[in-house]
Amino acid sequence: MKYVPLDNIGLPKRDKDGNLTKIKEIGNNYPANETGIPKSSFVTTEQKNIVLSGIYEKNTVKYPLINPAEMGVVSIPNTTFRFLIKDIATSQLYASEEMYSDLIKAYNERNPWFNTYSVPTINLDISFLSQYNKVNKFKVTEAYADVKVTKTLDTDEEILQYIDWIVKPTLNVDEINIKPIKQLGDWEVGNDKSVGLGYRNLYKAMNETKNPDPEAIGGLLTAETYDISLPPIVSVSPQFQSVPQEEIIPKLVNALLDPRKPNFETVYNPLGEGLGSIIAGALVAVAGVLVIIGTGGAALPAVLAGAASLTPIAWKAINDTVVSRFNGSYIEYILARSQSRDLFESKNSVFNREREADEKDWNSLLSIATRTMGASRFNAQQLRAALAIALSGSKSSKPTELKYTMNVGWFGGQDRDYQIIVDSASKIKLNLL
Numbered sequence: 443m444k445y446v447p448l449d450n451i452g453l454p455k456r457d458k459d460g461n462l463t464k465i466k467e468i469g470n471n472y473p474a475n476e477t478g479i480p481k482s483s484f485v486t487t488e489q490k491n492i493v494l495s496g497i498y499e500k501n502t503v504k505y506p507l508i509n510p511a512e513m514g515v516v517s518i519p520n521t522t523f524r525f526l527i528k529d530i531a532t533s534q535l536y537a538s539e540e541m542y543s544d545l546i547k548a549y550n551e552r553n554p555w556f557n558t559y560s561v562p563t564i565n566l567d568i569s570f571l572s573q574y575n576k577v578n579k580f581k582v583t584e585a586y587a588d589v590k591v592t593k594t595l596d597t598d599e600e601i602l603q604y605i606d607w608i609v610k611p612t613l614n615v616d617e618i619n620i621k622p623i624k625q626l627g628d629w630e631v632g633n634d635k636s637v638g639l640g641y642r643n644l645y646k647a648m649n650e651t652k653n654p655d656p657e658a659i660g661g662l663l664t665a666e667t668y669d670i671s672l673p674p675i676v677s678v679s680p681q682f683q684s685v686p687q688e689e690i691i692p693k694l695v696n697a698l699l700d701p702r703k704p705n706f707e708t709v710y711n712p713l714g715e716g717l718g719s720i721i722a723g724a725l726v727a728v729a730g731v732l733v734i735i736g737t738g739g740a741a742l743p744a745v746l747a748g749a750a751s752l753t754p755i756a757w758k759a760i761n762d763t764v765v766s767r768f769n770g771s772y773i774e775y776i777l778a779r780s781q782s783r784d785l786f787e788s789k790n791s792v793f794n795r796e797r798e799a800d801e802k803d804w805n806s807l808l809s810i811a812t813r814t815m816g817a818s819r820f821n822a823q824q825l826r827a828a829l830a831i832a833l834s835g836s837k838s839s840k841p842t843e844l845k846y847t848m849n850v851g852w853f854g855g856q857d858r859d860y861q862i863i864v865d866s867a868s869k870i871k872l873n874l875l
Contacts, residue, residue: 443524443561445544448553449480469555473497485552492554505554510537510545513558517542518599521606525562529598531569536602572596578648579656585663586645588632595626690820694828697811699764699835701772768835776803777836777846789850793858793874796848800860801872808870819867826864833862845875 452471454462473484473496484495492505513535515526521538528535535558537545548556575594584591595601607621632638641663648656768774781796783789808825820828826844833839839846844862849855863871 443556445548445556447547448482448485448551451481451555482551485554487552492552494554506557506559507549507552508557508559509549510542510558515542515545515558516598518602518606521603523606523609525564526558527564527566527568527602527605529568530565531567534568534598535563536598538606568598568601571601572598573659576659577657578654578659581663582641582645582648582654582656586638586641588634588638590630590632591627592630593628690818691824691827691831693818694811694815694820694824695764695831697814698773698807698828698832699767699771700814701807701810703770703772703775764831764835768832771835772807773832774836776800776807777838779848779850783850789856792850793848796850797860797872797874801870804862804870804872808868812868822864822867825867829862829864
């Protein structure tokens, strides 16, 4: 509600430059319009009343004289909302800083039309709002997420300033009036994963059976204890293997060939940033264990000893099994060239950049394969054998030597080989030959 000074009621408004316009302020200017005397000259005070006189001596009307300070109206700093807010729990009245100033002006000039009774009043349960952050649906959820809210809107002043922000129009209609999150509150995130896990059943019960009631305050936060620490790995013995030793290499070949090329990629993208999400989303579960047709368990020692001991028939059996798995795999993706050659850039520079990118990719793939293997531990020798089998699906590779060829240049270019060096069961190096 706009405040109009007593002597401006019913008179033409002024524009932003102070010039009179043809638009009049609301209200009746009588008796000023007939006498030429300001309206404030016809106002007097009688006890707790404002007396407004007319032209004739007995033509008077009384209005209550209301002092906002005596009414206990609380002014909220840095606010401009044009109404009063009444807390229904305490009957306390609140006004914006701007509105409170206008109420005082109206009281001082004895303006009977602008007071705490005439301006709009909104009834609001501020006491409830100040405690709302403590309801179970927030406290239980915070405990489950292991988050502690250190600051929130929980005082009358903060809540009313937030309401002021909600109702205040933005100065620029083309912009969205967004309040920075740190002005609304703050929080701390715990780092003990077992803490949040302990409130899982309570959180689930609150959402499914409404016990405790999400909208009530005082749900007992009882945490259950979980030990999520992993046992230390000291040594690997046969009893820790999830599969027999003779099945380790076939399972490892599966783990290396399982990650698929993302179907949304048309050009190989190095497995650097975002690898985890790409691989995790691209894994294709393949049932069963890779069977080396015609070689049986006897072929595994031969692979471990070196590919030279494998007969052409054995390699043919391996190829027949692996090729279908190799197509579309991430290994096929790695073996494709990923580094472009800039104008006037030397071929050696491109080869070296490709080596760095591919080495990173091989180790990323090894990390995924290790997780896929789970409790099935493997050693460096078994990893070499599995890589040789997996590479046999590529025509550009020399699986017995763990090598593959890359071409750089235009109009034929230059071919150079990369050799995979298994440094350990958890680390691969790549040499440019």
